[in-house]
Amino acid sequence: MRYIPNTDKELICTMLKEIGVKSIDDLFSDIPEKLRLKEPPDIGIPLDEAELYRIAKEVLSKNVTTEEFLSFLGGGIWDHYVPAAVDEIAAKQEFYTAYTPYQPEISQGALQAIFEYQSLIAELTGMEVVSASHYDWSTALAEAALMSMRINRRSKHLISAAISPERFEVLKTYLSPLGVTIVPLNYERETGFLDLDDLEKKIDDETCMVYVENPNFFGVIDENVVKLADVVHKKGAIFVIGVNTISLGALKPPGEYGADIVVGDGQQLGIYPSFGGPLLGIIATRFDRRFVRQMPGRLVGMTWSKRGVRGYVITLQTREQHIRRERATSNITTNESLMAIRAAVYLSLLGKDGIKSLCEKMLVNTAYLMSRLGSIEGLEVPIFNSKHFQEFLVKSRAKKWSEIQQSLLRKGIFAGIDLNKRFPGFFSELGEVALLATTEIHTKADLDRLVREIEEVMR
Amino acid sequence: MTSYFRQSRWQRKKELIEPTIFELSKGRKRGYYRFSIEEEMLKAVGGVQKLIPEELRRDELNLPNLSEPEVVRHFSRLAEMNYGIDSGPYWLGSCTMKYNPKINEKIAGSSKVRRLHPYQPEETVQGALKIMYELGEMLGKITGLRHWTFQTSAGAHGEYLGCSIIRAYHLDRGEKQRDEMLIPLSAHGSNFASAAMAGFKVVRIPINENGCTDLAALRAAIGDRTAGMMITNPNTLGIFEEEVQEIAELIHGAGGLLYYDGANLNALLGKVLLSAMGVDLAHLNLHKTFSTPHGTGGPGAGAVLVRDGLEDFLPIPVLRERDGRYYFDYKVPKTVGRVKAFYGNFEVLVKAWAYLKTLGTDGLREVSEIAVLNANYALAKLRGLKWVSVEYGGDRPRKHEFVISLKDARSKIDAPALHIAKRLLDYGLHPPTIYFPPVVEEAFMMEPTETDSKEDIDRYVEVMRRILEEELEENPELILNAPHNSSIDRLDEVRAAREPILSWKIYERYYKREKA
Numbered sequence: 001m002r003y004i005p006n007t008d009k010e011l012i013c014t015m016l017k018e019i020g021v022k023s024i025d026d027l028f029s030d031i032p033e034k035l036r037l038k039e040p041p042d043i044g045i046p047l048d049e050a051e052l053y054r055i056a057k058e059v060l061s062k063n064v065t066t067e068e069f070l071s072f073l074g075g076g077i078w079d080h081y082v083p084a085a086v087d088e089i090a091a092k093q094e095f096y097t098a099y100t101p102y103q104p105e106i107s108q109g110a111l112q113a114i115f116e117y118q119s120l121i122a123e124l125t126g127m128e129v130v131s132a133s134h135y136d137w138s139t140a141l142a143e144a145a146l147m148s149m150r151i152n153r154r155s156k157h158l159i160s161a162a163i164s165p166e167r168f169e170v171l172k173t174y175l176s177p178l179g180v181t182i183v184p185l186n187y188e189r190e191t192g193f194l195d196l197d198d199l200e201k202k203i204d205d206e207t208c209m210v211y212v213e214n215p216n217f218f219g220v221i222d223e224n225v226v227k228l229a230d231v232v233h234k235k236g237a238i239f240v241i242g243v244n245t246i247s248l249g250a251l252k253p254p255g256e257y258g259a260d261i262v263v264g265d266g267q268q269l270g271i272y273p274s275f276g277g278p279l280l281g282i283i284a285t286r287f288d289r290r291f292v293r294q295m296p297g298r299l300v301g302m303t304w305s306k307r308g309v310r311g312y313v314i315t316l317q318t319r320e321q322h323i324r325r326e327r328a329t330s331n332i333t334t335n336e337s338l339m340a341i342r343a344a345v346y347l348s349l350l351g352k353d354g355i356k357s358l359c360e361k362m363l364v365n366t367a368y369l370m371s372r373l374g375s376i377e378g379l380e381v382p383i384f385n386s387k388h389f390q391e392f393l394v395k396s397r398a399k400k401w402s403e404i405q406q407s408l409l410r411k412g413i414f415a416g417i418d419l420n421k422r423f424p425g426f427f428s429e430l431g432e433v434a435l436l437a438t439t440e441i442h443t444k445a446d447l448d449r450l451v452r453e454i455e456e457v458m459r
Numbered sequence: 460m461t462s463y464f465r466q467s468r469w470q471r472k473k474e475l476i477e478p479t480i481f482e483l484s485k486g487r488k489r490g491y492y493r494f495s496i497e498e499e500m501l502k503a504v505g506g507v508q509k510l511i512p513e514e515l516r517r518d519e520l521n522l523p524n525l526s527e528p529e530v531v532r533h534f535s536r537l538a539e540m541n542y543g544i545d546s547g548p549y550w551l552g553s554c555t556m557k558y559n560p561k562i563n564e565k566i567a568g569s570s571k572v573r574r575l576h577p578y579q580p581e582e583t584v585q586g587a588l589k590i591m592y593e594l595g596e597m598l599g600k601i602t603g604l605r606h607w608t609f610q611t612s613a614g615a616h617g618e619y620l621g622c623s624i625i626r627a628y629h630l631d632r633g634e635k636q637r638d639e640m641l642i643p644l645s646a647h648g649s650n651f652a653s654a655a656m657a658g659f660k661v662v663r664i665p666i667n668e669n670g671c672t673d674l675a676a677l678r679a680a681i682g683d684r685t686a687g688m689m690i691t692n693p694n695t696l697g698i699f700e701e702e703v704q705e706i707a708e709l710i711h712g713a714g715g716l717l718y719y720d721g722a723n724l725n726a727l728l729g730k731v732l733l734s735a736m737g738v739d740l741a742h743l744n745l746h747k748t749f750s751t752p753h754g755t756g757g758p759g760a761g762a763v764l765v766r767d768g769l770e771d772f773l774p775i776p777v778l779r780e781r782d783g784r785y786y787f788d789y790k791v792p793k794t795v796g797r798v799k800a801f802y803g804n805f806e807v808l809v810k811a812w813a814y815l816k817t818l819g820t821d822g823l824r825e826v827s828e829i830a831v832l833n834a835n836y837a838l839a840k841l842r843g844l845k846w847v848s849v850e851y852g853g854d855r856p857r858k859h860e861f862v863i864s865l866k867d868a869r870s871k872i873d874a875p876a877l878h879i880a881k882r883l884l885d886y887g888l889h890p891p892t893i894y895f896p897p898v899v900e901e902a903f904m905m906e907p908t909e910t911d912s913k914e915d916i917d918r919y920v921e922v923m924r925r926i927l928e929e930e931l932e933e934n935p936e937l938i939l940n941a942p943h944n945s946s947i948d949r950l951d952e953v954r955a956a957r958e959p960i961l962s963w964k965i966y967e968r969y970y971k972r973e974k975a
Contacts, residue, residue: 001818001826003558006832015836018840028856029856031730035736036731037729037732041600041823042600043823045819046817046818046820055816056569060571060572061571063572066576073576073579085530087568089534093543093544093546096564097753098542098754099549099753105881105942105948106466106542106889106945107542108477108540109540112477112479116479116963119963122963122964128961128962128965136612136801139612167800172796173623173774173795177626249517250517273575274572274573274575274806275577275802277807287961299959301959303952303954304954305947310474317956321649325651326652326654328651330652331615333613334616334753334757336757337756337757338752338754338756341534341755344480348534352520354492354493363510364500366510414583422578444497
């Protein structure tokens with residue numbers, strides 16, 4: 001096998017002699033006879049590299065990509081452009097083949113890159129402390145809920161109904177053994193904003209945390225979020241905000257409207273959709289002892305060496321599983337570090353002006369597509385009377401969206417997510433609606449093409 | 460004693476190796492990464508400003524402003540100050556730092572992998588589903604556990620899911636009182652944390668002089684509150700738990716389930732089926748045994764596999780095949796729910812699939828045999844060195860890893876494992892896992908894997924000999940002040956914890972001002 005250097009029989013004999021055994025089998029002699037397999041399980045003949053490449057290509061050719069089809073899919077993962085420089089840096093062996101930087105003196109590159117990731121996300125979200133990464137947005141949300149419970153020892157969670165059903169389900173799984181209640185918060189039917197009256201009604205002294213997304217799952221920029229902090233804090237609850245990370249290039253950061261914890265996915269920041277993973281879970285919080293001590297996951301901090309040189313180490317490890325065991329703030333070990341490095345490169349590359357110009361392009365694309373679709377007879381766009389970022393809902397009065405979707409698929413277009421079909425049991429109050437997303441990769445011609453094709457189908 | 464290795468050190472000033480990206484961008488404007496908006500569209504929507512509600516407009520954003528070459532140089536310099544497997548030996552016990560095949564990266568980097576959206580219609584992702592399915596089937600054969608999910612992103616995530624399945628299983632049988640998870644003292648720290656997260660009380664099981672689970676203690680701990688046991692085999696001492704079948708019988712007899720932590724599976728490929736050991740469910744770390752890279756901490760991927768009878772508890776959706784067509788099944792009657800959005804770290808799965816296709820049936824055994832050979836060879840050579848002792852297990856063969864103790868060197872220096880690990884850095888060797896498992900004092904937990912050569916092992920041992928038998932005698936200061944040849948000298952971790960500077964903002968807001 002070409003990945004194994006020690007295959008020479010004579011060499012193996014020398015090594016066995018040094019060990020003091022006669023054969024490799026002797027090294028397995030402690031395994032009870034009846035457990036030992038006579039033959040290894042059949043997983044097929046070994047392929048040489050050229051064969052493997054050919055077969056992989058053949059299998060993968062059955063996939064249709066968002067490079068080949070025009071895609072308006074979103075709902076938690078978006079098909080943004082990934083700058084070539086991001087791929088280049090992430091492909092450096094010093095980054096991608098390294099382990100967790102447990103030996104800081106020989107791992108300054110990874111540690112500084114992760115520190116910079118933490119710092120860049122802190123700027124973007126308006127928070128101060130950011131963990132080194134979590135699996136994805138959904139698990140980051142679950143961990144934020146557990147963190148909130150450790151902070152105020154309460155057990156009622158108020159969760160906006162305008163979030164991704166997958167995130168909601170993950171949260172439910174993580175909270176299920178703990179005997180807590182999850183109460184959904186309504187959104188206003190007119191605007192899609194969080195319903196403030198509903199919040200006032202449901203929040204009480206048992207409330208652990210209030211979770212709202214901005215923009216929400218429907219792409220609505222929620223103008224009520226700026227009014228929430230006082231209501232939430234007055235009851236001693238923790239205010240958690242979920243963000244579309246890229247939107248923060250243009251939108252006020254949650255740190256400026258009183259959020260205690262911010263969660264989200266860094267997938268938009270230089271990470272491919274890759275059929276759903278790997279992603280980049282973000283947890284950010286305030287530089288407040290009460291919060292930092294309960295933070296889950298790894299943290300990189302700045303320090304100095306014996307000779308006074310500035311450097312970086314993994315710090316506050318007494319929160320972590322390898323030291324604290326069952327009293328740890330989380331079980332997380334392997335995280336999504338390389339994705340965090342991708343995000344750091346991406347944000348550095350775009351910088352302040354770049355991300356602003358990206359946001360502007362996305363805002364324009366969103367508004368343009370909404371207004372064009374809104375002018376099609378039989379389509380209802382917008383559903384909510386509010387500003388949108390990246391995503392919006394479409395309702396078809398004349399024809400079922402699933403039929404429109406099918407026709408468009410034949411023309412090489414992924415026409416969004418049919419919410420009722422994808423998430424049965426959620427959003428039934430909205431009737432039959434679809435969620436459409438756009439990114440900066442769409443040109444005017446792309447958007448016009450979608451509009452034209454829908455018009456044709458509707459006719 | 461001379462060590463010739465030198466790691467890159469892009470030192471700019473006496474007190475600084477590489478400025479942060481924020482420091483680099485101070486001052487003036489530069490060329491930047493711009494996205495262009497078509498004029499016609501801008502006109503159609505009536506300008507950008509009115510697209511954002513006034514209340515929510517962002518005024519300030521402190522991100523760097525650098526041109527592309529400046530950014531690329533910065534991160535390239537950082538990369539040079541980092542040690543990867545392609546740099547050299549990386550004997551981190553229980554981490555299985557084996558070579559990451561390049562063809563796997565090439566395949567997984569294809570746009571046919573990366574440019575797939577998880578909500579695409581199933582007929583447009585049949586290739587992706589086929590790869591996942593084939594990987595699941597291969598892992599099913601390797602473990603003897605036939606049902607699987609890839610939703611978990613890491614080993615600990617898999618443990619959490621495993622514990623959740625155990626919990627759901629007992630609840631389903633109306634045995635709510637089963638709230639205790641048994642875990643041997645030598646287990647990975649994450650086992651304890653995962654069990655606690657899934658709502659269990661942890662019961663620690665002592666180990667015997669062979670380093671294996673103490674059966675008498677296990678018998679005493681088992682009861683009608685026992686939900687299950689989490690076992691690592693070979694355990695973290697690198698010793699095969701010979702009595703695993705008895706353990707399984709005891710756990711099953713008491714109505715519990717046996718969970719297998721797959722971190723150490725590299726010793727058993729093609730040798731033993733987990734199902735034969737009596738394992739009910741397990742996670743495998745694809746980023747250990749199955750060669751996918753660790754990426755400075757992740758992404759990994761944890762497959763969770765279960766035996767017949769537990770498949771109804773798997774998270775949704777479950778991938779199935781009918782007449783050559785692959786589809787997700789969301790109707791899983793007793794599902795624990797979801798533990799992550801979407802279907803798992805697909806890019807990582809592609810790499811593990813490519814690895815197994817390269818190994819084939821014969822390669823499986825070769826991997827484990829040479830991994831075990833390398834470990835025992837390294838141990839045989841290290842055993843003879845001064846200050847090295849081996850606790851537990853006597854001279855029975857180890858599996859893919861082993862643990863030595865440097866506690867005798869305490870007569871020379873304090874905390875010898877820590878300092879000697881730092882001195883290894885000076886020779887361009889990544890140290891082993893230190894101070895783990897906690898049952899061994901001054902532990903060095905070492906795992907050469909099958910992808911290191913005999914020459915690599917001989918050199919590692921020779922360096923250890925020099926440090927222990929020459930440097931420690933002649934010049935202990937050299938060791939206490941190590942490392943000397945890495946990008947930076949010994950870092951002050953105590954200070955980092957006492958004054959946590961966790962972001963550039965914290966440094967600028969609180970620390971810099973104080974200093975001034």
